[in-house]
Amino acid sequence: MEPLKTHTGKAAVLNRINVDTDQIIPKQFLKRIERTGYGRFAFFDWRYLENGEPDPEFELNRKVYEGASILIAGENFGCGSSREHAPWALDDYGFKIIIAPSFADIFHQNCFKNGMLPIRMPYDQWKKLAGQYENQSLNMTVDLENQLIHDSEGKEISFEVDPHWKEMLINGYDEISLTLLLEDDIQQFESKRSSWLQA
Template identity: 55%
Template sequence: MQPINEIHSVMTPLDRQNVDTDQIISKEFLKRIERTGFGKYLFYHWRFRPDGSPDNDFVLNDPRYAGSDILVAQDNFGCGSSREHAPWAIQDYGFKAVIAPSFADIFYNNCVKNGLLPIRLPEEAVSELLEKGKREPYQLQISLEDQTVRGADGTVHSFEIDPYWKQMLLNGWDEISLTFQYEPHIEAYEKKTARA
């Protein structure tokens, strides 16, 4: 995984609540065996019309938000099934962080385990960000080290994150990488028990 600390980007305002994992990545695209390539199917049924043409009214098709690293949505983001493909699709599309008032627990855990930063902010703060982002492209600066989200107008919001997940994301570790941090201790233990 890539380490995450500072993210500077225009935010993409997805002003919807209860966005479930089937809307994030629909079931017909889950047949892939790789963890990559899911980004082109992100929000597929919202991004495209039945004939396959882009729906220009959907925020991800708005050129003002092209290349955005930060997705902002309403509460209960990632509800529904526990598919790990949802954070894979968001990340593969290019987002590095998702901001919402609340996340489904399994989705939140899948995000941090796969190197995508989920940030919980109060509902009023998220509504304010969404309004600013819908009016015009709005820059955000996220610092995981400082646990802050800073807006272009100087507004600062603090967020909480478990210290364990923070270290994993700052260092770009998955749980296997974390195990390798203890390799010298594991080897010493194995040598000690082999002699016994």
């Protein structure tokens, strides 16, 4: 994965509560065997009309949000089934940061595992931020190293993140690369195994 230390991008607001993983990536698109290419199917049932044209009423189809890479989402984002396709779709769509008052636990972990940063924010603070970016074409900077959000008005907002996930994102580690950091220790341990355990 690519390291994520500081990210600056346009922020889009999707102020809907209980957005579940089936709404993020509908079940009919889960048959694909690749991990890429899901972005065009993200929010499919909301994003497109029956004739296949973009629905102008859907928030993320608004011109002001074109090219957004930070999503300001509603409470309990990512609830429902634990499909990992949901963060795949959001990442492929272009989102690197998701800010919400709360997330479903498994979705929250899956974001980290796929190189995305989900930020939990107290509701009152989130409400002000969402209002600031509603229907606006504005940038935001998220500084993971210092755990700060710099909004469009120049204000700083601190946030919490688990140290383990922070280290993984900053260094671009996935679970395999994290294990490989211990390769010397593993080999040393293997060399001391009893001969009857060796292949």
